[in-house]
Amino acid sequence: MKINCNSAWAQTVEEAIEIQKQLRHLVIVENDLGEVRYVAGVDVGFEDNYTMTQAAVAVLSFPQLQLLESAIAQIPTTFPYIPGFLSFREIPAILKALEKLNLAPDLILCDGQGIAHPRRFGIACHLGVLIDVPTIGVAKSLLVGKHEELSPEKGSWQPLRDRGEVVGAVLRTRTNVNPVYVSVGHRISLITAIDYVLRCTTKYRLPETTRLADKLASGKK
DNA sequence: GCGACAG
DNA sequence: ATCTTGTCGC
Numbered sequence: 654m655k656i657n658c659n660s661a662w663a664q665t666v667e668e669a670i671e672i673q674k675q676l677r678h679l680v681i682v683e684n685d686l687g688e689v690r691y692v693a694g695v696d697v698g699f700e701d702n703y704t705m706t707q708a709a710v711a712v713l714s715f716p717q718l719q720l721l722e723s724a725i726a727q728i729p730t731t732f733p734y735i736p737g738f739l740s741f742r743e744i745p746a747i748l749k750a751l752e753k754l755n756l757a758p759d760l761i762l763c764d765g766q767g768i769a770h771p772r773r774f775g776i777a778c779h780l781g782v783l784i785d786v787p788t789i790g791v792a793k794s795l796l797v798g799k800h801e802e803l804s805p806e807k808g809s810w811q812p813l814r815d816r817g818e819v820v821g822a823v824l825r826t827r828t829n830v831n832p833v834y835v836s837v838g839h840r841i842s843l844i845t846a847i848d849y850v851l852r853c854t855t856k857y858r859l860p861e862t863t864r865l866a867d868k869l870a871s872g873k874k
Numbered sequence: 875g876c877g878a879c880a881g
Numbered sequence: 882a883t884c885t886t887g888t889c890g891c
Contacts, residue, residue: 696881697881697882698883699881699882699883703882703883734880734881734882735879736879736880737879737880739880739881740880742881743881764880764881765881766880769880770880771879775880776880776881790880792880792881793880793881794880794881795879795880796879796880797878797879797880828891829891834880871882871883
């Protein structure tokens, strides 16, 4: 797929904060997506003692969830891991991998937060805004927010609140297994995002999209 | 000032 | 994120 953004990348946390504060106004938290036929998962892994960043993208058919295409790309690591600034470390490599795709995803599930972020601009929002594609943030752990305890059955969820606003949902994707944290990335509502995450999840905790991307990014079997 | 802190 | 085998439970 063709990627447009010639976005300037922050070299310092101060610059990153300014970019987040500016771009967050572009995030659309309502449904603005067409028919979803291709769902993609993106993930990143590191090599050579973290000096190289490798991104992987897996495109699956929806709702069948069959792998249709995948791509990987590596790039020198340029930004450290700092909570709240994950996108500046991972997105450059992700964009490079996305460029290699022939199929343009209708929806992308990201490994990390969307709106559930200190400045409401997690990696899912950043990627979605840059390439103007609907995205959902699916994180394995909490960055910000609190929530009530939720039932152990698959499908149950509770709103995630931070500083007085609902920023996402804690969702049980598998019975008796730790939940995942879902939040809007771009051009989708929270309710719709929860629905897609569940429909992309089969027998494991994580959606098939991110599981496949995960496998590719870490070079496993 | 003291914790908390996606991957 | 990543280093790593077996093992407990549905």
